Amino acid sequence: MIVIDAALETYAAYDFAPWPVADPPADGVLLLSGGLSSREVGTAMAVWVGYNSDPDPGDPLAADGEALVRRTVEGEGTIAPGGLYVRDTATGALVRSGCCCGLETWREWLDLADGAELWLGHDPSPWAETLGPALRLWPDGRDAARPAGGPPVDLTVAELPKLLEDVRSKLGGFLELVGRWAERYAPSLAGDLVDKLDEDWSISAPLRE
Template identity: 75%
Template sequence: MDAALETYQARDFALWPVAPPRPDGVLLLSGGLSPLEVGTAMAVWAGYNHDLDPGDPRAADAGALLWRTVEAECTIAPGGLCVRDTVSGALVRSGCCCGLETWREWLDLADGAELWLGHDPSPRVEHLGSVVRIWPDGRDAAHTPVGRPVELAVAELPGLLEDVQGKLRGFLGLARQWAERHAPPLARALVDRLDTDWSISAPLCG
């Protein structure tokens, strides 16, 4: 299980260095990212929440964009959790309009909750006693869902989510290094905002 960030927002981004676009448009967050990949993640986060008109002078000012991110009431990020069956290779990713900031909602699966995981594709969740079956597409379809599902034992969810949190904490450490290099006056505020809005460091309860 990984925290996945959609990177389309970073296409043609030029306010600071970013990594070349990935074919699948997805960046898995962890403490193992390169500096350019961290730059991509920060570009997605800041740009997604403050999509400035190209004619606006602030659109060409990295400091202004980052300051607006710090000052925002709250921020969100396109993406979510993705889960892969390492035996079958089946993969489920969140669909469009799902937010990475809601990753902790997966804890609610243990209580029989239904998750909204986006659309186009529209992942579908089925509760089968001690197992949760997640289909990559077909939540809104009356017929059999599309693709191969991933089955998770409910008892394994806390451990999987602790692993996700560890990867996000690793990414947060890299984001701190990035901010100290690219925006020293805002570094602490940027990291605090990222940590708070993505619910990274708070204890994981379930």
């Protein structure tokens, strides 16, 4: 079975103090869904504000969680390090977005269903190969600097929209948790925070207009 998850890189959450966070996963990646704990949501929010606000340790706002959230919410379009993880549960094959790919661009995967090419980051450099009605996703090797580095994930073009709808559902569940989390740690900004993430990460809008 093919499973696609929305993945957030958590390296920016190390040594974060303004609110409780979970211990970063061993692989540095947090899969977002409605099943996260409050501390895991705190980790995701620490990554988000850290990546977009870049608080300096000497900044008076660095220890003020609500002020950090406000500064991020009031900023321009925000980004999030990560992307989509595609797994074949039968073979164990995994394709993950590479460096400099952002979770906020996850809907661009729909372009594959229309026959377009898709940039999925580098180091590793995953890439997608269209084979008629099928898609073959390679975990590395797009830049020909090194071999693929692992088995590909095979799926069909027809099933991709349904898989991406599942991603949207998981992100929707995560967004609900963010609202609850904000009511505790940034209560005056709870609604604005949810609206900002929803807009910048393109969560609630239908996949196809």
